[in-house]
Amino acid sequence: MRPTRATALLTAGLVTLLGVPAGAAAAAGAPAHLYVNNQDGSNCSDSGSGTQAVPYCTISAAAKAVAPGQTVLIKPGKQYDEDVVVDRSGDPGKPITFAADPAAGGLQVDLTPYKRLAISGASHVVVRGLFTHGGVQVSRSSDVELDRIRASRPKGAALVVGEASSDVRVSRGNLVGIRVEGGAQRTVISRNLLSGSTGSPVSAADAPGTVVTNNTVYGYFCGPIIAVDGASTGSGVFNNVLVPQGASSCATPDPRPGISVAQSATTGTKADYNLIVNAPYSWSGTTYKDRASFEAATGQGAHDIVTPTADNIGAWEGSLTVDSADPTAPGVLPTDFHGNPTADDPGAPNTGKDGGYLDRGAYELQDGLSQVWMSVDRTYAPVGTAVEVQAVSNSNWSSTMTYEVDFGDGTAPVVTKQGTGPHGLAQHAYTKPGDYVIKVAAVNAVGKRVFTEQPVKATPAVPLTANFASAPVLPTSDDPIDRTRPLTVAVDTAASATPWPVETVTVDFGDGTTSARDDKLGSVRHTYNTPGEYQVTLSLVDVKGARSKVTKPVKVDYAASGYVATEPFRLMDTRTSGPLMAGVPHGMNLPVGLNVPGHVMSGSMASVVLNVTVTHATQDAFLAATPYYTERPTTSNLNVRAGGTVSNTVTVPASEFGQAFFTLNAGRADVIVDFVGYYQPNIGQRFSPVSPTRLADTREAGGALGAGQTRTVKVAGAAGIPAGASAVALNLTSTDTTAGTFVTAYPDPAKRPATSNLNPEPGKAKSNQVIVPVGPNGTITLYNHWGSTHLVVDVVGFYGKEGKALFTPVVPKRLADTRDTGRLAAGATATAAGVPAGAVGAVVNLTATESAGAGYLTAYGFGAARPDASSLNTLPGVTVPNHVTTPVGDGKISVYNGPWGGPTHVITDLLGYFTQG
Known part of the structure; x- marks a missing residue:
């Protein structure tokens, strides 16, 4: 193979062939x-x-x-x-x-x-x-x-050059016939795909200096493929591929001439290095059946190739056209029909003039280079360690390839003819730790370049050291499909020092669960079943066999959350599915990510607020709510007498799988559950507790609610509740009830839900805390179903943009139980401690039992003035629970027993707490 040869320029005007030359410009001002x-x-x-x-x-x-x-x-x-x-x-x-x-x-x-x-x-x-x-x-x-x-x-040729035109150049076209005539001079036809018209595909008549070079010409019609007639002296026919076709319809069928030069045009006209498929020559009126006789008689065509078929011509390996043309012929262009440059096929002998490697015809065979692949023996390693790169391309002519490797650290690229080998394409040792990108360019003999790259990491030369950081994973939207489970943590192992690639990464989360991955440092998530402190262990093994292990405590807890108020709807009723049995946890799917008709629920609720009613109890019993199937807390949410009906608000965390469980301690009973709202991190409204304040008392205004009657109560804008509040927390008390009934509190008077909040009974004052969305004009509506009853409404807090605190649920936890210390006397105050520091409010389940008489309990913040409102009404011989939201002082809650009910036992269970921030 020889170096690339310079190609001859035909005329000074040829510089325009590839565009306007440097320095050319439009007219001044244009x-x-x-x-x-x-x-x-x-x-x-x-x-x-x-x-x-x-x-x-x-x-x-x-x-x-x-x-x-x-x-x-x-x-x-x-x-x-x-x-x-x-x-x-x-x-x-x-x-x-x-x-x-x-x-x-x-x-x-x-x-x-x-x-x-x-x-x-x-x-x-x-x-x-x-x-x-x-x-x-x-x-x-x-x-x-x-x-x-x-x-x-x-009709006729697609291109006609005539009427004494001069220096016309036709390049890289696809034309159905060219005719040069009428005294046109120095026409150049080069690198075109040409086919026959009604006569010859290429004809020159009275057109001196016509040059036909490096074209692929198909003669579909009658007559010579290239015809030079009249006074077309000084013309040239070089490097063309001529393929006669379709001669059966001609008056004089094949063999017709591939090249025909009339006697009047022979002076100064030359023809050579053409490839002709099974066609004779015609020169000065004489037909020559083969190349040898043509050369012997005329001195032309010494390097022509005449082949019997077109099977072995074209731009592919082994073709007769490859590397066999005359690069010095007039009209030669530096690029082919497709714009590809002249290329030397290393597998083909250079049989062109003077060892040239130009291809015949319109097309120049290329090596097919379009892609390069790279492999790195170490995608990361300590500084000072050689990184070895191998590369391979899809070039057909690999022996002509050059590879340039840039290691991305500012050092000079390595240039080599070797792509692969025992020592790789290139080796390099980084001197500073960092993230780098190795780039490889594969360059073929004509300068075509393709690229690939690979990120690598140079690490400090230190021992393998396992390390990790942990953080809670919290939801960022209220999308009903996405689910971020409560108590989920992310353990990020990327802080480990790993000078060599890691082979295995194992994280033991300390709860019997392990995550093992191959060579994958990074973040892994895990959801715990219960809050607590866990010992998490990270174990690493690198490719050199080094091992490292680290154990750290990870504290897992529920996150502070905002409240999302919903219109109440019924979630479960065992009266149609069968009662709860003592000691058997009854699971209930919460509406996590479900579109309950009329209610779009988030996929990431952390805890829920429910109104739970127990009825048809076969014996005295209590009900406990929990997010876990296997563990029943030592606390209770509702206490029911045999044959009685009792309701209470329940706040319970959602389990990992979006469930809550209820367990009855004795007998059988039906449970009715109404969904009230939910808490979720980053979503919903903040809460502000207020000192319990009475908003309504039907004994003093309006009279008792009769059967089927409603009463509207103004809440927003009253008792310190801002006009923009989205929901209010109320203590709802019934008294002077004439028949067993139920009471519903709801926001829109025009849309009463099929739910209940309180189950009044004759002769008993009963209380329940409710959370109600604020309806039109800042009101809520109360509905009584049977008989008549008086209702007392005390506000204990609100949710809204003006709220200041977020709620953190807890697994129910007992704060205080006077059964261990003696009953709380009438007029006396007990203290329940153990609310987390910084809490400004708490949600507790307050239970009165073994009460001596009918009275009341009031919960309020420790150290604050006692309000006049009540939180729970005691009954002699009856265990009475109530869900209570109360302010907190110094982590403590004060519980006051009213002056006329006599002594009573008081049990205080923590369900969650509010913090500002």
Whole structure:
């Protein structure tokens, strides 16, 4: 193989073949480009100045305005319904150019069928990327370049060059016939795909100096494939591939001449290095059946190849066209039909002139390079350790490839002819820790480059050290589909020191659960069943066999949450599915991520607020709610007498799988559960407790509620509750009840839900805390079903934008039990301690039992003034629970026993607490 040879320039004008040469510019004051765009919405106008904002609608309008040195960029896509006539001229070195807009990605400009292009009386003109079925005609013109033209014509040749035109160059086109005539001089036809028209695909008549070089020509019709007639002296036919086809319909069938030169044209005309498929020659009126006789008689065609079939010609390995042409022939171009450069196939002998490796015909075989792959023996390693790179490409000519390796640290790229081997493409040792990107470029012999890259990490040269950080994972949206489970933590192992790649990563979460992964440092999530402190152990093993282990405590707890109020709806009723049995936890699916009719629920609720009613109890019993199936807390939420009905608000965390469980300690009973609302981190409204304040008492105003009656109570804007509150926490008490009934509290008087909040009974004062969304005009509505009853409404707090505290649920926890210390006397106050520090409010389940008489309990913040409102009404011989939201002082709650009920035992269970921040 020889070095690339310089190719001969035909004329000084050839510099325009690949575009305007450096230094050429438009006329002084004129823009470099004019624009043509006829597509819808282009805002085009033929009366404008052809700017990109207001382009011309037609090519003809631009042809009338273009000045020397300007390029007309034509937008492809929609056909141009016009004949285009170019009759303006450029200047030497400053042609006027018409080209398809390169922004269109190589599309051609298409004229409507049978519209034509004519260049008439013009000089220094370039036309590139035009498609027409109406043909192209060049007349009385000079220094014209027609590049990448695709053309046909209903009759005759697609391109006609005539009427004494000169120096016309036709390159890289797809044309159905070219005819040069009428005294045209020095026409060059190079690297085109040509086919026959009604006569010869290429013909020159009275056209001296016509050069036909490196074309692929198919002779589909009768007559010679290339015909040089008349006074076409000094012409040349070189490096072409000529394929006769379809001769059966001709009056004189094959063999017809591949090349025919009339006697009048032989002076100074030359032909050589052509490849002809099974066709004779005709020279000066004599037919020669083979190459040898043709050369012997004329001295032409000494290096021609005549082959019987077209099976072995084309741009592929082993083709007769490859590396066999004359690179010094007139009209040779540096690029082929597709714009590919001249390339030397290392597997083919260079049989071209003087060992040249130009291919015959319109196409130049390329090596197929399009991709390179890289492998790195160590994607990370300590500084000072050599990183070895291997690379391979899909080049067909691997022996000609060059690889450039840039290690990304500022050092000079390594350039090598070797892609793979025992020591790799290149080796490099980083001197500083850091993240780097290795880039490999594969470059073939003609300069085509393809790239790939690989990130690597240079690590400090320190021992393997396991380390991790942990953080809770909290939801960031209220999407009903996404689910971020409570008590989820992320253990991020990326803080480990790993000078060598890690082979295994094992995280023991301390609850019997382990996560093991191969070579995957990073973050792993885990959801715990219960809050607590766990010992988490990270174990690492690297590729060198080194081991490291670290154990750290991880504290897991529920997160502070905002409250989302919903309109109440029934969630469960065992009266239709069968009662609860003593000691058997009854699971209930919470509406996590479910679209309950009329209610869109978040997928990430952390805890829920329920109104729970127990009825049809077969014996005295209590009910406990928990997020866990296997553990029943030592606390209770409701206490029921045999045959009685009792209701209470319950706040309980959602389990890992979005469930809650209820356990009855004795007998059987039915349980009815109404959904009230839920808490979720980052979502919902904050809470502000207020000192219990009475909002309504039907004994003093309005009278008792009769059967089926409602009463509206103003809540927002009263008792320190802001007008913008979204929900209120109330203590609802019934008294002087005439019949067993139920009471419902709800926001919209026009939409009473099929739920209940309180179950009044004759002769008993009963209480229950409720959380109710604020309805129209800042009100709530109370409904009584049977008989009549008086109702007392005490507000204990509100939720809204003005709220100041977030709620953190806890697994129910007992704070105080006077059964261990003695009953609380009438008029006395007990203290329940153990609320977490910083809490401003708490949610507790307050239970009175073994009461001596009918009285009341009031819960309030330790150290604060005692309010007049009550939190629970005691009954002699009856265990009475109530869900209570109360302020907290110094982590303590005060519980006052009213003066007339006598002594009673008081049990205080913590369900959650509120903190500011």
